[in-house]
Amino acid sequence: MTTQGEPPSLTLDALGKKCPIPIIMLADRVRDVAVGQTIEVLADDPAAKTDVPAWCLLKSHEFVRAVDLPTGWSLLVRRSY
Amino acid sequence: MPASGGGYFDAASAEPLHPSAREALLAALDDGWADPARLHREGRRARLLLDQARESVAAELGCRPDEVSFASSGTQAVHLAVLGAVQARQSASRGAGHLVASAVEHSAVLNAADWLHRVTGSEVSITGVDALGRADLAEFGAAARRDRTLLACLQSANHEVGTIQPVAAAAAECQEARVPLLVDAGASAGRLPAPTGWSLLTASARKWGGPAGVGVLAVRRSARWREPFPADDREGRRVPGFPNVPEILAAAASLTAMGRERVALDAALRALSARIRAAVPERVPDAVVHGDPEDRLPHIVTFSCLYVDGEALVTELDRAGFSVSSGSACVADTRQPSHVLAAMGVLTHGNVRVSLPRGARDDAVTAFLDALPPIVARIRQTVAAGTTGDTSAEALA
DSSP states (O other): OOOSSSOOSEEEEETTOOTTHHHHHHHHHGGGSOTTOEEEEEEOSHHHHHHHHHHHHHHTOEEEEEEEOSSSEEEEEEOOO | OOBTBOOBOBTTTOOOOOHHHHHHHHHHHHHSOSOTTSOSHHHHHHHHHHHHHHHHHHHHHTSOGGGEEEESSHHHHHHHHHHHHHHHHOBTTTBTOEEEEETTSOHHHHHHHHHHHHHHOOEEEEEOBOTTSOBOHHHHHHHHTSTTEEEEEOOSBOTTTOBBOOHHHHHHHHHHHTOOEEEEOTTTTTTSOOOOSOSEEEEEGGGGTSOTTOEEEEEOTTSOOOOSSSOOSGGGGTSOSOOOHHHHHHHHHHHHHHHHHHHHHHHHHHHHHHHHHHHHHHHSTTEEEESOSSSBOSSEEEEEETTOOHHHHHHHHHHTTOBOBOOSGGGSTTOOOOHHHHHHTOOOTTEEEEEOOTTOOHHHHHHHHHHHHHHHHHHHHHHHHHHHSHHHHHHHO
16 A cells, blocks of 8 residues: 555555454464565554554564555565565 | 362552551540641640651651641642642743653643643643653653653552663653653552652552551652642642541551561562462463563562453452453453553553562462463354354354
8 A cells, every 4th residue: 555665565455454354464464475565454453553564573574664555554565684 | 168268369550458557447536536737635636646657657658747748649639739830830931831751651641731731722742651661761751851741750660561661761861851751650669768869759648558548648848749629738738638648557557567567478478479480371371461570569479471461361360269360451440551552562452460468378379370361262262163154253243
C-alpha cells in the first residue's frame, strides 16, 4: 500500500482483528515470502502497533516501518531468515 | 490450585490490609471520629491521632510533618501535586508554561498533565524510556532545561514492570535547571527506602497495606504550590474536605510496620519474584519477562506470552486460583494496551503482572509456575484453531 520503495510481497488484512490475532497471522504467513522480502500487516487494534515491532525484535525479523492509515496502520516487516 | 489459597498476586493494585493497620483502624474508630479542627476534648483527641500519623509518615518519607498532607487517594494526591505546582509557577512572563513527564508515569500523572494542556494550554513533553522501562535521563534533563518549564515528574519505580527510576540523577538535573521535581512514589512507598531530592512526593496507602482512600501529598517548604481548587482550611490548605482520621492512622501504622519489616520482606519477596522471572521463560515457550532484572521493586514481575489473549490468560489463572492483573488491551476498560509496555516497545498482548503481597508463600509460587504452562498452551491451541477459519477468528477476537 503506502510503501516507499518496493511493494510488499504479501499483504495481510488484519483490520478489525484484535491482538493477538494480527500477530498470529503474521507468524503463520511470514514464511510465505522469500528471505529479504517484505510482508505488510494492515491492522487497527492499537496493540498491533506495538506488538508487530515487538514480535520482530523477539523473532529477529526486521521491522521496516509503520504508516498511519485512515483507520489503523500499515506495518511492514522484512523476513530476515 | 494452591494447596490452601495464597494465590492472590495483585498486591500492586491493592496490598491486603496489614495487621498493624487493622489494629490501628479499630482503635481509631473509637478515638478518632471527631473533628480534629475543633478545640473540645474529642476534637483534640482526633487531632492528636492525626498529628501522630503525620509525624510517622513524615519520618518514613524523610521530611517534616508540616510538609505532609493526607488526600483521599493516591490519584487525588497526584492531581493536587501536579496542578498546584504548575499553577503556582504560571505567570504573565512564563505563560501557561511547560511540564515534563516520563512516558511510563502512572495515568494519574499523565492525565493531570493532559488536563493542564487542554485547560490552560500548558505544553507537555513526554520523555522516553529504554526497553527495560528506565527513563532516558538525557532526554528528561533536556526537556526540564527548556525555557518556561514549571514541573518535571518522575516516578520512583514503575508500577507495572517494577523498574527503579534514576530519581537521584533526575533530581540533580532538575535542581540545576531550577525546576521542581514531583516524585510519584506510589509503587515503592513502604517497599524501598524513600527517594530523596524531590520537591513534591505522592503515594497511596492501599499499596503498602493501608486502607483504600488515603493518599499522601508531600510538598517541601522550599517548593511553590498553590491550591488549584477552592481552598479549605484542612490539611495545611492543600486538600479540601474533612480528613478520615481513622483510616489515616491505619495507613500510617502500616507504613511504619512495613518500614520495620522492609529488609526481611524485601529479601523474601525478591527471592520469590526472581524465581518467577527465571522460571517463566524456561517453562513457557515464547514468553518474555519485562523490566530490569536487578534494579527493580521486590514484589513485581511482569511477562508477556506470545500468541495469547491477555483476557483469557487472566480468566484462566483466576479459575486456577491465581489473581493477577494484565496490561493487555483486552483487559483494559479503554481497550488500549498498557502505555507503559507500549513506551518500552515490548509485547503488550498475553501480558500478566504478578505482584506478591506480604506473606506470599513459596508453595503458592510453585503452584503458579506449575499451573501457568498448561494454561498458556491451552489458550494457544484455542487461538490457533480460531485463526484457521475466518469466522471463528472473529468470534474469538
